[in-house]
Every structure is written in C-alpha cells, then in structure tokens.
Amino acid sequence: MIKKVLTWLGIAFLIFFIAFNPNSAAAVFESLGDTIGDIARGFGTFFTNLVA
Template sequence: MIKKVLTWLGIAFLIFFIAFNPRSAAAVFESLGGTIADIARGFGTFFTDLVA
C-alpha cells in the first residue's frame, strides 16, 4: 500500500517538476542520460580490452 502511494507521489512530483521548471528538468535528464552513456561506454571499453 505504501509503495503504491509513494510511486504515485513520485510520478506526481515528476509531472509537477516538468510542468513548472521545464528547462531545469531538461538539464537534469540530459545530465542523467550523459551519465548513463558514460557508464555504458566504460563497460564497453572494459569488455573490449578484456577480450582483445
């Protein structure tokens, strides 16, 4: 029950954040995407060097 309520509160906060601060929200998601891409690139390099 609490998990469901917290999930809905998180979604509501996300919608509120995007609606009232779209530029800040875009910057946060851009940064998050860049971080995920860097991690994936690091794993790719690791496995390439491991096999080669």
C-alpha cells in the first residue's frame, strides 16, 4: 500500500516539476542523458580495449 502511494506521489511531483519549471526539468533530464551516454561510452571503450 505505501509503495503505491509513494509511486503516485513521485509521479505527481514529476508532473508538477515539469509543468512549473520546464527549463529546470529539461536541464535535469539533459544531465541524466549525458550521464547515461558517458557510462555507455565508458563500457564501449572498456570492451574495445579488452578485445583489442
């Protein structure tokens, strides 16, 4: 029960954050995307060096 309530509160906060601070929300998601890209490039470099 508490997990469901916290999930819905998190979704509501996310919608509120995007609706009232779209520039900040875009910056946060851009930062997350850059971080995921950096991690993927790191794995790619690791496996390339491992095979070569």
